[in-house]
Amino acid sequence: MKNPKIIFKWEGKGFVFQDVANALKKSGIKNGDTLMVHADLGRFGKLGEITDKKEFANVFIDAFLKVIGKEGTLIVPTFTYSFCKNETYDPDNTASTVGLFTEELRKRKDAFRSIHPIFSVAAIGKRAKELTSNLSKNSFGKGSIYDKLQKIKNSKYVIFGVDYFSCTQIHYVEEMLEVPYRYVKKFEGKIRNKNKMYDDQYEYYVRDLDKETNPDFDKIEKHLLNKGFLKKIPFGSAFVSVVKISDICREAKKMFKKYPIFFLKEKNTLEFKNLPFYIGVLDSPDNKKLPLTLPFALEFNKDLDLIVQRYSKESEEILESAYKKGSSASTPLGQGSYSISRADDVLKYIIKICGSNLKNYSFLEPGCGYGYLLHRLKLLGAKKVIGCDPGTDAIKGSKEFGINIVNDFYSPGLFKEKFDVIFSFGLLEHVKNPLEILQSFKENLKEKGKIFAAVPNCQNKLKLGDASILGPEHWSFFTPETFKNILLKSGLSGVEVKLGAKDAMIYGWGEISNKNIKKKKELNQGSTEKLFYSFSKKVKNSLPLLQKRIEKLEKENKTLGLYGGGLQIIGLLNHKLEPRFFNGDTVIHGKYFPGYSNPIENPINLIKKKVDELWIMATDYDKEITDYLKKEINIPESTKIFSFKNYLENLK
């Protein structure tokens, strides 16, 4: 006689025994199945007609038993963690700590319970005795209940009402694969079995709490669902999920091999204890008493919809001191092989916005460095040009070009007058809050004044997983989309964003407007957070393999050259070898990267004094550099070229 009472109510309907049995059948449970069930009976709906715990739980247990029939077996976890709490474990009496369903099943006369003072299970059905006996003393590994279950053809995992994918079977996979974030810990204690009391020792495959080890089974649940291995059906206000244990084990192994932290929560920061601190090449290996490395953390800022460096007072103070000493992140505009063409590129856009006749325009450039762009604008007939910069270059440029450059960091109070255009080149990525500084520009602008700003385009490198963009000198890492959003958020109207030559820079501009700031719904947001996570994942995956590559070179006593940067990447690897650096930009030849004794060389030197392996680190110019080396320089065939770009693209 099955219990006819209403077990729970949901949306005006009363659910009875038969509704539970029907839901179980619908979820794919069949006669003869062996089930491991994790249940939360309080999630399906509100109180029905049953108020007695035993009666309540047993309606559900009976429904399971009816569906699996006499050939089936129903197993539940009855974990007690007794040895972890210095308590005696008694299989007949120690209560399960994992819910009413499991505790009431354990108490049934037809139930068997395993002797495990941490992770015991209880079972009813054809194989109940066999599956709860002779289990190993480890927790999830060989000989455990989970090992036995994965060998049974019709064994299934059932998540019954639990609102997350509570799947201990994954720990079996972790233990078999010996994952780096768990280890075996032994626990000792007393077991009382019937009239016998004895000391024993059991193993628990625990998380390494010194590492980032918070479990996250959402990803494996989604994977199993997407691949069609997991069936999830709604029942009352909760769900019933069923998956074959063999499918869990196979897919979990596959996903772990592909991505070793698949079962762990993604960290929302990408952190490095020692990221090379580099804001400019040096005349000598001496770093002007600045640190060679700084701790660095990258994160996604939801308010700004931007990938940013997490604020650190230490970095801020060091950067301020470095800027005052005259360091600049890149070759100043107007100097070197590439920077004149870069300046031409910027001027092309400023003229596009203002028109070719600049005589009615006054310009202010915060962070103007040497003042080369202001100088060029003056030559083009601009009415007035003024800049500000905290570095020593400001004084030099001011004298050389005869323009007014205030030797200080920008603040709106620095200038009493108002300008027609405020522009910046490579500034906004160096300030803590680009939105705030854009908004402060308005105080120095005339009515309908224009703002033009250029920032490095990080999109391609973020997509690729190229960690060379990371550096303590950058607080923000823009893509065309996020840069446009910042300009819109600052309240500018007529905002446009274009990519500069070789997509290296993003140029954006707009006009100050009295209209309200654009509402969020008008902004195109959402993809930046995904980009942050995919970038973090790729960087984490790429570094260990590069580490192996450099260790192999060291073992074989081979020489390494890095072409087009690479300081950030090499700095993140443990290495003893001294790499040589090469660059096509003549202005930096003979200069030094901080912390390295080899100067930056002309690539022509690769012929006279070859290297065994040459890493092409500039992912933006990979093909051009390779062609140049092979066709124009004719570097020796014995020099093995390693393309960092190809490596990242092919990384699984």
Added chain:
Amino acid sequence: MEKFNKIIVDIFKLAPDRIKDSLRFEEIPDWDSMNFLLFIAEIENQFEVSFNMDEVIKAKSLGDIKNMLRSRDIKL
């Protein structure tokens, strides 16, 4: 306030001095699915309100339940 605490003491056999808003359900020794359903039913009866299951499921602490009552203009 007294009514709310009395329900907790009756159902969970919890000492009154242990009742605080930040107390999470899993920290209550007598917490289980049946007691949870009884607790929600008793709160609904005595305060004459009706919760929807979505908000019930999201609640994790005694403070969350109080907030659900406050959102129905019940003064605690």
